[in-house]
Amino acid sequence: MELVVIGSGPAGWLAATACAEAGHRVSLVSPDPTAPWPARYGAWTRELAEIGALATLATHTWPTVGVVCDRRRQVDRGYARVDGAGLLGLLQGRFLKAGGQTVRGRVVGVRAARHHDEASAPTRVELDTGGSLSADLVLDASGVPGRAGGPEVRAWQRAWGEELQLAGGVTPDGLRGMTLMDWTPPSPRWLARWRERPTFLYAMELGEGRVFLEETQLSASDPLSHGELRARLHARRRRLGVLNGASVVDVERCALPMLLAPQAIEPGVVRFGARAGFVHPATGYSLTWSARQSRRLCAALEGVGARRGEAAAAPVRAALVSDPRAELLTRFGAELLLSLDGPASVAFFAAFFALPPSRWSALLDRGSPVGRRIETMSRVYLAAPASIRRRLRHAAWRDRGRVSAALIGRPNLREVSR
Ligand SMILES: Cc1cc2nc3c(=O)[nH]c(=O)nc-3n(C[C@H](O)[C@H](O)[C@H](O)COP(=O)(O)OP(=O)(O)OC[C@H]3O[C@@H](n4cnc5c(N)ncnc54)[C@H](O)[C@@H]3O)c2cc1C
Incomplete structure (x- = not known):
């Protein structure tokens, strides 16, 4: 099939590479197809292993993770920090080797056949460059909000993260290893506010005195501002003794669409990745799910046969809703x-x-x-x-x-x- 994949985030690249390797002619369209992904990704090592190539994908791994609720527990499940740049490079190399092409441009319109008897006609993808592409099927991985007409978001995860180089290169005991969730309030001053609007600390010890700390609001329909999350993280840093003397090496502002309102079908288009609600509505993870869905996508395309446009999109869409x-x-x-x-x-x-x-x-x-x-x-x-x-x-x-x-x-x- 002739496929057009919109978007060069993790979902777009995972889908495009899997489809190109399955023998389809794939064009990946994005304003900057080779731009690095802005986020840093974490994942359970078991899920990464399921999608293959773990060794090249993880920059750090931890055999267990800490969870602090009523008390600290060490949970026996491996966790990894994903090497986003490495994964992107790996996917780009495989995509080009399989004959895929990248197209620079922003998608400004998708025109499917209008009449029922044309349901198998190709779909036109229009670009801001004035050019257009013809597709048997369009995969929309343009994220949220992504291209115009994006979904209504009912709940967001917001977080403020800082990667720190600690003074003297010494990591305090409270920040050793990997902490998935520490629900301790940031400081006594924040207690009342935290009781109403809770946040937790997500923390990774990266070695040689580096740590990544993130103040996270799990999910909210009216999320906290990044300014408040930053203030909470700094209160926490003061309490942990890593405010003064530590230099901020990198900052991450996180806004994840956790719950999407049901979306109307767009003829000839299959949504994929965050755009399709692949972000787990209780955790915010989507990377490994997008990878697994890419396989399912290829299997569904096999079954499409000679159908094109909406006639092909409908069964593929249905195959991506697992249960x-x-x-x-x-x-x-x-x-x-x-x-x-x-x-x-x-x-x-x-x-x-x-x-x-x-x-x-x-x-x-x-x-x-x-x-x-x-x-x-x-x-x-x-x-x-x-x-x-x-x-x-x-x-x-x-x-x-x-x-x-x-x-x-x-x-x-x-x-x-x-
Ligand atoms: C800060 C942060 C941290 C995260 N951490 C994790 C984590 O630890 N683990 C995890 O599993 N998930 C994590 N996530 C969640 C999830 O994996 C990301 O949201 C992921 O980037 C979603 O991938 P995506 O490819 O669907 O969309 P996006 O990454 O948003 O990519 C969308 C792409 O579409 C392109 N685009 C947009 N509009 C158009 C248009 N009109 N035409 C053409 N192209 C267009 C954009 O340029 C971009 O390339 C995190 C997300 C964020 C923001």
Whole structure:
């Protein structure tokens, strides 16, 4: 097939490379196709290994991660900092070798055939350069907000991160290893505000006196400003003794679209990556899921045969929704997290991480089947204190239509963002 992939973020490059290697003619369009990705990515080593080439993808790995809720726990699950530049270089090399081409330009319009009997006609992709491309199928990985007509975002994850070179090259004990979540309030001065609008610390010890610290608001419909997140991180740094004397080597401003409103179908176009809601609505991760979805995309394209345009897009879109029931449960859980204040977040994650990783990973892995998710949710419920159980019951009752559809019935596919 003749494919046009819009966007050169991780999702665009992963999809374009997989499709080119599967034998399709692929054009990747972006204002700057070889620009480095701005974010730094972390991932579970197990998930990275599943997508291959772990050795070239990780700059740092940790065999366990720390989680601080009611107390500090060391969770037995490997974590890695992904070498974004290395991954981008690897994908670009493989893409070009497989015959893919990059096109510099911003997509300003996508024109699919208008009449039903033309559903198999090629789609035109118009560029700001005045040129256009013809595609049997368009993959839109332009991110959020991305190209015009982007989805409505219902919840964001915001974070303020700083990579520091510590004075004397010495890392304090509290920042050793990798901390996935430290729900301790930033400082006593922030306690009241933190109780209402909780944030946590995500921290990585990078060696030779370097650390990466990030103050993160997990998910909120009205997120905190980056200014407040920065102030909280600095209060935390003061408490940890790494404010003065440490130099800021790099800054990361994070804004992730965690929950998207259901989107109308765009004829001849399949959305991919953050644009398609691949960002996990409870964690913010998407990299390894985009990689796994790329494989699924190639498998779906195999089945398309001679169909083109919307006739090809419809089955591919359907193949990328792994399990609508599981997706509905994930969204239910994500919306519940939006409602938790500071103490409730601590209690919820204490119950969550008290389970063995083989159990809780079912809720973090986008691909896990609905049965495993239900089982894990039940176990979190049983392990949680009475106050959290009450909230869970209320939330399930309020959202009973969707919860029962997810548990037993046939969910409405329009509920699942595509
Ligand atoms: C600071 C930060 C930290 C993150 N950390 C992690 C992490 O640790 N682990 C993890 O798994 N995920 C992480 N994420 C989440 C997720 O992986 C990223 O959001 C990811 O970049 C989404 O990839 P994407 O390719 O779908 O979209 P994007 O990366 O947003 O890429 C969109 C691309 O589309 C292009 N584009 C936009 N409009 C047009 C147009 N009109 N025409 C052509 N091209 C266009 C853009 O130039 C860009 O190249 C993080 C995100 C951020 C922002």
